[in-house]
Amino acid sequence: MTDLSQDQVDKRAAIQKTATIWGVIAGAVAGLIALWILGGQGGAVRYGGAVIIALAAGFLVSWASFKSGSKSAQCPKCGAAFSLSRSDHVETLVSSTDKEEREEQTDKSTKVTTWTEDTLDVVDTYTCAKCADVSTKSYKTTRRRDEKSVVEPFEPPRENAKSGKRAAAKADDAKPDGAKAGNPRKRRR
Numbered sequence: 199m200t201d202l203s204q205d206q207v208d209k210r211a212a213i214q215k216t217a218t219i220w221g222v223i224a225g226a227v228a229g230l231i232a233l234w235i236l237g238g239q240g241g242a243v244r245y246g247g248a249v250i251i252a253l254a255a256g257f258l259v260s261w262a263s264f265k266s267g268s269k270s271a272q273c274p275k276c277g278a279a280f281s282l283s284r285s286d287h288v289e290t291l292v293s294s295t296d297k298e299e300r301e302e303q304t305d306k307s308t309k310v311t312t313w314t315e316d317t318l319d320v321v322d323t324y325t326c327a328k329c330a331d332v333s334t335k336s337y338k339t340t341r342r343r344d345e346k347s348v349v350e351p352f353e354p355p356r357e358n359a360k361s362g363k364r365a366a367a368k369a370d371d372a373k374p375d376g377a378k379a380g381n382p383r384k385r386r387r
């Protein structure tokens with residue numbers, strides 16, 4: 199790994215930088231949690247423990263991030279490290295669905311959020327800096343757009359059977375397939 203080209207050196211530096219950022223974030227979060235958990239301990243144990251936990255979490259996360267970054271940057275064909283770079287990114291719109299989410303507020307009004315959910319086919323192209331091999335990865339992704347929220351004021355139900363029935367039907371509507379239940383892919387039998 200000593201004869202890396204400039205491209206590979208740059209790539210490794212970028213992966214290292216991302217890994218460091220993640221490590222610092224993880225260390226800070228873990229350290230704060232440790233300070234909170236060790237709140238009842240004496241100063242030395244509390245701060246010493248928090249520092250150790252922060253460092254351990256930071257190194258672990260940055261190591262994992264560097265490892266996964268290195269792996270995805272390794273050319274599957276020639277095995278060169280830090281050689282794959284994304285050279286193209288193509289999105290194709292597959293479908294658009296209108297979605298709605300109803301959320302009851304504490305004052306009994308209802309917050310209604312509507313949006314359009316686009317399902318996209320994405321094809322990423324990666325090129326190896328060493329052997330110039332071109333590989334592609336394709337996946338599906340969803341994206342929200344035109345999100346709007348309206349608050350519907352609470353309407354007390356009228357005292358007759360008809361509106362009671364309607365309310366029950368409405369409650370049934372709200373239950374199944376919440377907006378977050380993404381689109382099922384291939385089903386297994």
Ligand SMILES: [Zn+2]
Pocket residue numbers: 273274275276277278281326327328329330331
């Ligand atoms: Zn290669």
